[in-house]
Amino acid sequence: MQKQATINDVARIAGVSKRTVSRVINGSLSVGDTTRTRVEKVISELKYSPNTQARGLASSRSYLLGLIYDNPDALYLDDVQRGVLEVCSNLGYELVVHPCRYRSETLVQDCLRFMQRSKLDGVIVLPPVSESETLAQALKESGSAYVRLSSVALDEAKHIVVSDDRAAAAEMARYFAQLGHEHIAFISGPQRYKSSTERMEGFQLGLSAYGIKLQPDWIIEGNNTYETGIECARQLLQAEEKPTAIFANNDQMAAGVLKVAHSLGIKVPEQLSVAGFDDNMLASRVIPALTTIKRPVRQMALLATSKLIMSIENNDKAASNVAAKVAPTLVVRESTARVAGSND
Amino acid sequence: MQKQATINDVARIAGVSKRTVSRVINGSLSVGDTTRTRVEKVISELKYSPNTQARGLASSRSYLLGLIYDNPDALYLDDVQRGVLEVCSNLGYELVVHPCRYRSETLVQDCLRFMQRSKLDGVIVLPPVSESETLAQALKESGSAYVRLSSVALDEAKHIVVSDDRAAAAEMARYFAQLGHEHIAFISGPQRYKSSTERMEGFQLGLSAYGIKLQPDWIIEGNNTYETGIECARQLLQAEEKPTAIFANNDQMAAGVLKVAHSLGIKVPEQLSVAGFDDNMLASRVIPALTTIKRPVRQMALLATSKLIMSIENNDKAASNVAAKVAPTLVVRESTARVAGSND
DNA sequence: AACCAATTTGCCACCGGTGGCAAGTAAATC
């Protein structure tokens, strides 16, 4: 293991003090041009790169960001992580991932400890953990930089990136209505999450514009997994009176609906329209391919990371206060069709 | 932001020197029992936890592990990451994720720089990056702790966790043969990866035991994505003479085969058997559910992480030299059946 | 009581950077 060059080596060879080298590294303005180029030359010759631990110790910066989440869908997490990493690597940060338990009593403590232990410069918090106001409060009080991803605007513009799931769900409602569907069921996510209630309310609101009302027994709560999608679909499709369209809170559950419909010999989309939410990889793989709402996950991740780094480097001074709101969009594929017998 | 307690605070309050506190933290033997308990009491009262940067600076340990990969399947990465994180959090390590480009000329440099910059204690390398011998060599020479995940035993037992993909593919061959298939096609992964050639060779070997030979034009190379799965399937299924069974190098491509078969009106499994490799989430979601090979990804991740940490903490002395080999297993679902007209 | 070995504890330098301030240097003003 060849020994790593230190700032002292650079200083000695360049014939300056290490303080000056430090200035060059950090892009300080007050370094003469000739000195700067000389130092830079030595730095690249020695392939010197500063020791982040020492740097962190002296300046309380680590160039480490954290990603906090609780058991998200693999595909969602992957999208987010890719986006975050892209920005990180461009801007010289590394990413530490940290799963945690949203419903644990020690959530706040756990997250703060994580930040402190690893001396993170900031964290990005994913849903549903992002919905915890106590955590957000604790982060704010501890003076940490953070950004939340959410489908509801539950924080100052500086700390949040929101997607308008409510409007997107309303758009799906309109689409269903225009296909002539009136007997519509909704498989919701856990009602304790705002992201779930937002989508449900948006959907209901959208339908009501067409005079359609979701029957209470056609609103079933799943937990966003494929398995509960199957359970919920069974309840709906084995009943006497069946809906002609089902909107599921995400693609996983919609895939479950497809499976059940297939096993019951119900043809999609001829006899039943099915739609999901997310537009992850699964949506295009299943047969028939799912009509769904595309969430711009990657874009949210990019935005969030940029905001976060901006707020870190500006030492939290305004600037990044631009609202970050993204709009999910309807993607029509094969799993939805005009209701049988209708010709609107 | 309440100020963080330091080792000096603990030392002062406990009435000992900070060196002693340090000893207590690191579980050194030579601390008297009474002193130890006193110090521990103060530590917990102050909720003191050592500054990892300072600790790292002084002892060149960071309690940070790295995960190095190149554009893996989202589902695979998620499985691995979950497994790794589980062990990490149990043993007090954090995980830094690091995507990179396997085929880049600067791969080695990039990875070493990553390790050095973040002062990682060790890294876990996923396929296909794990197949790079130059990287492995560089890691070894730099004295870094590392573990590779692979489907071929290309390193000392200490540094690798292997899955026997060859044997698994052979088992799939036997299964196909016993179903009476003789006209069999194989959609391979990129032939530049050993994991791909291993599976192909295993499959061919398995078939040859039954006197079946893969025709050269029924071996098509994809790149493990759904899209190339579709392209390859088109070639196979739009030809004059069609295979009765297709084995794809992974589930993504197998899903592509299902899609093409469906669009061509070819019934699976009645007219065509399809199998994949991985057994990821997708395999059970598609219709019909895929027969596939289950890779014990999670188990590999757990093993790899344990090995890595063991080698770090033993300062690389033997001990972790147990061979770590896992066996993928055949999972039969709905996409495969006895060949039409056969009754073996 | 004196001595010795083993165990426990403390002191100080050091890891590799950055912050604050003083000193040095060059350009601008009178």
Added chain:
DNA sequence: GATTTACTTGCCACCGGTGGCAAATTGGTT
């Protein structure tokens, strides 16, 4: 040319721990 001003650069302490070694304590022996 002397003085002020602005800009560069260097010095030293410090961030919060750990390593090596010396000092102090303990307990058992003779």
